[in-house]
Amino acid sequence: xxxxxxxxxxxxxxxxxxxxxxxxxxxxxxxxxxxxxxxxxxxxxxxxxxxxxxxxxxxxxxxxxxxxxxxxxxxxxxxxxxxxxxxxxxxxxxxxxxxxxxxxxxxxxxxxxxxxxxxxxxxxxxxxxxxxxxxxxxxxxxxxxxxxxxxxxxxxxxxxxxxxxxxxxxxxxxxxxxxxxxxxxxxxxxxxxxxxxxxxxxxxxxxxxxxxxxxxxxxxxxxxxxxxxxxxxxxxxxxxxxxxxxxxxxxxxxxxxxxxxxxxxxxxxxxxxxxxxxxxxxxxxxxxxxxxxxxxxxxxxxxxxxxxxxxxxxxxxxxxxxxxxxxxxxxxxxxxxxxxxxxxxxxxxxxxxxxxxxxxxxxxxxxxxxxxxxxxxxxxxxxxxxxxxxxxxxxxxxxxxxxxxxxxxxxxxxxxxxxxxxxxxxxxxxxxxxxxxxxxxxxxxxxxxxxxxxxxxxxxxxxxxxxxxxxxxxxxxxxxxxxxxxxxxxxxxxxxxxxxxxxxxxxxxxxxxxxxxxxxxxxxxxxxxxxxxxxxxxxxxxxxxxxxxxxxxxxxxxxxxx
Amino acid sequence: xxxxxxxxxxxxxxxxxxxxxxxxxxxxxxxxxxxxxxxxxxxxxxxxxxxxxxxxxxxxxxxxxxxxxxxxxxxxx
Numbered sequence: 094x095x096x097x098x099x100x101x102x103x104x105x106x107x108x109x110x111x112x113x114x115x116x117x118x119x120x121x122x123x124x125x126x127x128x129x130x131x132x133x134x135x136x137x138x139x140x141x142x143x144x145x146x147x148x149x150x151x152x153x154x155x156x157x158x159x160x161x162x163x164x165x166x167x168x169x170x171x172x173x174x175x176x177x178x179x180x181x182x183x184x185x186x187x188x189x190x191x192x193x194x195x196x197x198x199x200x201x202x203x204x205x206x207x208x209x210x211x212x213x214x215x216x217x218x219x220x221x222x223x224x225x226x227x228x229x230x231x232x233x234x235x236x237x238x239x240x241x242x243x244x245x246x247x248x249x250x251x252x253x254x255x256x257x258x259x260x261x262x263x264x265x266x267x268x269x270x271x272x273x274x275x276x277x278x279x280x281x282x283x284x285x286x287x288x289x290x291x292x293x294x295x296x297x298x299x300x301x302x303x304x305x306x307x308x309x310x311x312x313x314x315x316x317x318x319x320x321x322x323x324x325x326x327x328x329x330x331x332x333x334x335x336x337x338x339x340x341x342x343x344x345x346x347x348x349x350x351x352x353x354x355x356x357x358x359x360x361x362x363x364x365x366x367x368x369x370x371x372x373x374x375x376x377x378x379x380x381x382x383x384x385x386x387x388x389x390x391x392x393x394x395x396x397x398x399x400x401x402x403x404x405x406x407x408x409x410x411x412x413x414x415x416x417x418x419x420x421x422x423x424x425x426x427x428x429x430x431x432x433x434x435x436x437x438x439x440x441x442x443x444x445x446x447x448x449x450x451x452x453x454x455x456x457x458x459x460x461x462x463x464x465x466x467x468x469x470x471x472x473x474x475x476x477x478x479x480x481x482x483x484x485x486x487x488x489x490x491x492x493x494x495x496x497x498x499x500x501x502x503x504x505x506x507x508x509x510x511x512x513x514x515x516x517x518x519x520x521x522x523x524x525x526x527x528x529x530x531x532x533x534x535x536x537x538x539x540x541x542x543x544x545x546x547x548x549x550x551x552x553x554x555x556x557x558x559x560x561x562x563x564x565x566x567x568x569x570x571x572x573x574x575x576x577x578x579x580x581x582x583x584x585x586x587x588x589x590x591x592x593x594x595x596x597x598x599x600x601x602x603x604x605x606x607x608x609x610x611x612x613x614x615x616x617x618x619x620x621x622x623x624x625x626x627x628x629x630x631x632x633x634x635x636x637x638x639x640x641x642x643x644x645x646x647x648x649x650x651x652x653x654x655x
Numbered sequence: 656x657x658x659x660x661x662x663x664x665x666x667x668x669x670x671x672x673x674x675x676x677x678x679x680x681x682x683x684x685x686x687x688x689x690x691x692x693x694x695x696x697x698x699x700x701x702x703x704x705x706x707x708x709x710x711x712x713x714x715x716x717x718x719x720x721x722x723x724x725x726x727x728x729x730x731x732x
Binding site for chain 1: 673709
């Protein structure tokens, strides 16, 4: 069997397992829309942890983090991963538990349902629905495009008769991924999605650690074989000849290389590389990052507070206590996934491995290429399945939530609850999911697919983050009014669109909003402008407009007996 | 205790802005760049702080409210 066929077979078996899981979970389906959309509020702590984590970790976390570390160095971890550990758990704690409680009490399924009730405003649902859909479709694209590029990079040269580069074309991977996710979401609903998420999260975490081990030991062996590794003996630096002995030793050998970027190494002799080269440190420092940009990046993880698919996952919890495990374990889980990916991306910049120009010019392909180059065909196949697992574990929740929003917020809300049977609601939801998958797939075939995954993700996340103040105020501030909410939402969308346009629709990478104070210019992430403008508009307009009815305020903020 | 927990969350946010590590290129234990090791530490510290929050600042009344309302609904039915 050819190397390419081995990988395709392993991935095929893995996808088959997922389909089986989805179809099996459908046998537990109770036939009600509540069961299809919220798994009848039956999800315990472990499944909630795995589904929340699997949903937040997408192609953005694996493929994007490796690509960005390859392009900009290790600072990417602090920029998004460690801040997410703090902020995601904060959102689960301050929003998730409270919204779960209200969801269970008042029967919400979507964000629009909650905001309609909380603000005494039917129209707020109509305003939110298109905006949330408009921002979630790019997020879906991030996953689909990541899958296509990762497999393309990892199968380069394996199928010489198939394409010019000999790789499985991105369109084919994207089609298969969309179809597999569609099938298990279609039949399994929220229960199938949660089970598949849990299975896939375990798969990508285990295989991620295996990939890290294989890549680090493989690179260390290469370093010694090529005479690049050195060690200190009696105060003298000598070339090392002993092979690496285990993971820690391998990590030390490989990490020696981080500062020595390939483009510098190419220009000097081997001896000079070890002794005299002034090592460029940018890949292991944050030399190229602006501290204000770094600081304002911290607002991006607030997007979790307004992701519609996470809202839906929160509502599946069996009890409020089920949130404790996800809140505590989430930051460490992020560490387990991100640190290996970031290190692999940085190692790819060293002289230990030659990244061909087509791969180097498209950082999304770096992870797939590293896996292909440094692991055998069988393990390579498993590791690719792990990458796909991470990507699909987000896509499924997003597809399901889009179907839920359309069915609940538009069809049932305006058609009337009594007009449709539960079975009809489930069927409408399924039809809309099929339509969204089709639209996402066709968009992935357009020029948008050429955008760096990370950049596309940042713009989409920024939009959701700018709505976080609205969610927080809705949960904790009695004074929030529907007019304040309209003002906040409209400010979000207008500032988002204006800034996105100024960045030439994401074409200018790392575009920032520059503020000049005296002689100093501060570079900030666009999310900061959107976030604070939206918060200010919501608060200011709420202060000068009529409050919701006393009944509504008492419903959400009951007066407690002393 | 709640104030301490929220103080620790705020401290994490402040400590996250480690400008003192910006241009430090050392490797910790010869393995991991110092800036990456520091932020890995932030992730572990975040888990510890959220552990304290889950144990000492947990909004138990929310769970009670949800359960009460459901049981009263069931009672009516």
